[in-house]
Amino acid sequence: MMIKVYETKEEKMAAFKRSIGLHKVWEDLTSGNMSIEDFKRQGYNTVNITK
Secondary structure (H helix, E strand, O other): OOOOOOOOHHHHHHHHHHHHHHHHHHHHHHHOOOOHHHHHHOOOOOOOOOO
16 A cells, blocks of 8 residues: 655645545445446546456
């Protein structure tokens, strides 16, 4: 596992805003407010996990 160390306050804020945005998108996807097609259209990738 890699830990990212941010050098500036601006980098910290950008990472925080990305994490908040991703959390909102994930909630929309899992609650049914967003389809998987909309999720992919916004530029997010999916991974299929099989055993």
